[in-house]
Amino acid sequence: MAERTQKQKPTPSRTDEVVEAAPAVVGGSEKLKAELDDLLDEIDDVLETNAEDFVKSYVQKGGQ
Amino acid sequence: MAIPKVCGIETEYGILVRGPVGENTRNPVSASSLLINAYLAANLRKVGWDFEDEHPGSDARGFSVDDLLEPEIETHLVNAVLTNGARYYVDHAHPEISTPECRTAREALVFDRAAEEIVWASMQAANALLPAGAEVLCHKNNSDGKGNSYGCHENYLVAREVPFGRIVHQITPHFVTRQIVIGAGKVGCELSGVSSSDVPFQISQRADFFEEEVGLETTLKRPIINTRDEPHCDSSKYRRLHVIVGDANMSETATLVKLGATSILLAMIEDDVVGDDLSLANPVAAIRNISHDPSLQRLVTLRNGRRATALEIQWGLLELALKYERSHGLEPVGHDVGREVLSLWEGILTGLESNPESVAHQVDWVAKRRMVEAYAARHDARPGDARLKALDLQYHDLRRDKCLARRVGLDVLTTAAEVHDAMTNPPLTTRAYFRGRCLAKWPTEIVAANWDSMVFDIGREPLRRVPMMEPLRGTAESVARLIDESDTPAELLARLGS
Numbered sequence A: 001m002a003e004r005t006q007k008q009k010p011t012p013s014r015t016d017e018v019v020e021a022a023p024a025v026v027g028g029s030e031k032l033k034a035e036l037d038d039l040l041d042e043i044d045d046v047l048e049t050n051a052e053d054f055v056k057s058y059v060q061k062g063g064q
Numbered sequence B: 001m002a003i004p005k006v007c008g009i010e011t012e013y014g015i016l017v018r019g020p021v022g023e024n025t026r027n028p029v030s031a032s033s034l035l036i037n038a039y040l041a042a043n044l045r046k047v048g049w050d051f052e053d054e055h056p057g058s059d060a061r062g063f064s065v066d067d068l069l070e071p072e073i074e075t076h077l078v079n080a081v082l083t084n085g086a087r088y089y090v091d092h093a094h095p096e097i098s099t100p101e102c103r104t105a106r107e108a109l110v111f112d113r114a115a116e117e118i119v120w121a122s123m124q125a126a127n128a129l130l131p132a133g134a135e136v137l138c139h140k141n142n143s144d145g146k147g148n149s150y151g152c153h154e155n156y157l158v159a160r161e162v163p164f165g166r167i168v169h170q171i172t173p174h175f176v177t178r179q180i181v182i183g184a185g186k187v188g189c190e191l192s193g194v195s196s197s198d199v200p201f202q203i204s205q206r207a208d209f210f211e212e213e214v215g216l217e218t219t220l221k222r223p224i225i226n227t228r229d230e231p232h233c234d235s236s237k238y239r240r241l242h243v244i245v246g247d248a249n250m251s252e253t254a255t256l257v258k259l260g261a262t263s264i265l266l267a268m269i270e271d272d273v274v275g276d277d278l279s280l281a282n283p284v285a286a287i288r289n290i291s292h293d294p295s296l297q298r299l300v301t302l303r304n305g306r307r308a309t310a311l312e313i314q315w316g317l318l319e320l321a322l323k324y325e326r327s328h329g330l331e332p333v334g335h336d337v338g339r340e341v342l343s344l345w346e347g348i349l350t351g352l353e354s355n356p357e358s359v360a361h362q363v364d365w366v367a368k369r370r371m372v373e374a375y376a377a378r379h380d381a382r383p384g385d386a387r388l389k390a391l392d393l394q395y396h397d398l399r400r401d402k403c404l405a406r407r408v409g410l411d412v413l414t415t416a417a418e419v420h421d422a423m424t425n426p427p428l429t430t431r432a433y434f435r436g437r438c439l440a441k442w443p444t445e446i447v448a449a450n451w452d453s454m455v456f457d458i459g460r461e462p463l464r465r466v467p468m469m470e471p472l473r474g475t476a477e478s479v480a481r482l483i484d485e486s487d488t489p490a491e492l493l494a495r496l497g498s
Helices: A014-017 A022-047 A051-057 B028-044 B105-131 B164-177 B252-270 B281-292 B310-328 B336-352 B364-379 B386-395 B416-424 B430-441 B478-484 B488-494
Strands: B005-012 B014-018 B077-079 B087-091 B094-098 B135-139 B154-161 B211-217 B222-226 B238-245 B299-301 B307-309 B444-452 B454-457 B464-466
Touching: A022 B364, A051 B386, B005 B105, B005 B252, B014 B028, B014 B094, B014 B164, B028 B087, B028 B105, B028 B135, B094 B105, B105 B135, B105 B252, B105 B336, B105 B416, B105 B430, B164 B211, B164 B222, B164 B238, B164 B252, B164 B281, B164 B310, B211 B281, B222 B238, B222 B281, B238 B252, B252 B310, B252 B336, B281 B299, B299 B488, B307 B310, B310 B336, B364 B386, B430 B444, B430 B454, B464 B488, B478 B488
Parallel strands: B211 B222
Antiparallel strands: B005 B094, B005 B154, B014 B135, B077 B087, B087 B094, B154 B238, B299 B307, B444 B454, B454 B464
16 A cells, blocks of 8 residues: 555545646646656566566466 | 445456466466465465355346356355455456445445455465465456456446346446546457557457347356346345446546446436436447547447447536436435545546546556556557557556556555455445454354355254345444344344344
8 A cells, every 4th residue: 555655646626626727737747757757767677577478478267 | 216326346366377386386276276275374264155145147137048057156166255244266267356245336445455455465375385486476457468358347236126128228328438437458459350550559458358238148248238137135126236347447546436436327227317318329339449449539329320429428427427416416325425436537537538648647548558658659669569568467466566557656545544454344334244243253153154144053953044135234333232242153143033
């Protein structure tokens, strides 16, 4: 749980968020891009080292 | 009159064993058994499941199909009841957890999260039994990317008196279009003849696997509406609508809205306020077309000839739900939870319409797609690149150090404390309370348990079966004191008057 909580936001009223979005969106998208870059850096560390083998070996039996 | 929307969720997890182990251990049935047994051994004494009540061949449409289907549950496999009222078992070569019956979508979300934590704890327990260098991996997803799918099913209590045909016609538009809100996203396509350059990314894990509108099957020719009529309660009063058309979600918001919006719509159908205006001409084609178009622009044809996007149909359903809230209230789903769900649902539709990235903290497919596209841009990965599929799989990986869903900034709606509590304690508000508390207090005197009864050994013949045909009886309010004050099951049964 702790790992997940780090980016927790309060649950805002979406309608309000959209109404005030116009000026905030520019700054917001910069922030999103920075977050995305951090995420990609992190993914480079945690993605299976041999993605091709991992994907190939991931075979499940059909269920319901 | 709408009845309380008791609900639950059952998830089959993907499973894989890696490292220096033999074929036997790699076999998914053995691996699933190892996983569950390791958890049980580490945590509690096993109480077996009682199959007295299982009739998976009963059909809600009213005809018998005994000749068509064998019972789907293999009784020789591991099958246990947990003290939180859940069932933990091996089903079709997958570990599966069915949450206990919950009174609201919010409760069911907590128990679904608890199920994830139980599987994670099971992985730790199983790894401790495996040779060094070997590990068991579990994924909360619905497909291996090679045409094999496994389910995340929802269950809802509905009034028997509501004609089943009305439920089918009126809930189908939601089941086809709700994926834009709660789809878990998938890299590529598993329909034969469709390549990953045709469909590099789609909205739903499961849409490729639905071939019929209505039917009894769950493993082949899967239907959008499953007709399994196995209410696990008083069948003269209730149905259990068994929904097989959803994705397993990593986003808590998605799980809450999935269960909550469907509960509200089912209450509305019971109160007959939905109508047929949004009926689709071809639901099977529509569910795939919508899934294959993350731009959300594709039009599907309604039975009245009108054409609409999935988003327009979702807005239509939400507007009906808001109107229902004003005319009838939301008591059948719990007022506060219902209000929260409607607000989240509306916010997500608004976001999808204006700027889908704005709901990446709530909607799994949006979060996954954003991650996959950014990764592809950085590493110049083309459709079909194994790394993109690895990202998809790892989004659902339950290993905490590998799980990508934990890293994309999804909102968290539960607390660690309530999830931890739900791993061992039952909900207070349904008969699962009675099941879970009795199991915790008298593990050796309970011979067997299932959804609608428990069998006690009270030290003398015969064994005593306690029927639990009412999902909302056996709650903490009605039996907590009785259980607290009884020293033995015999005393409890005497006081229950059975």
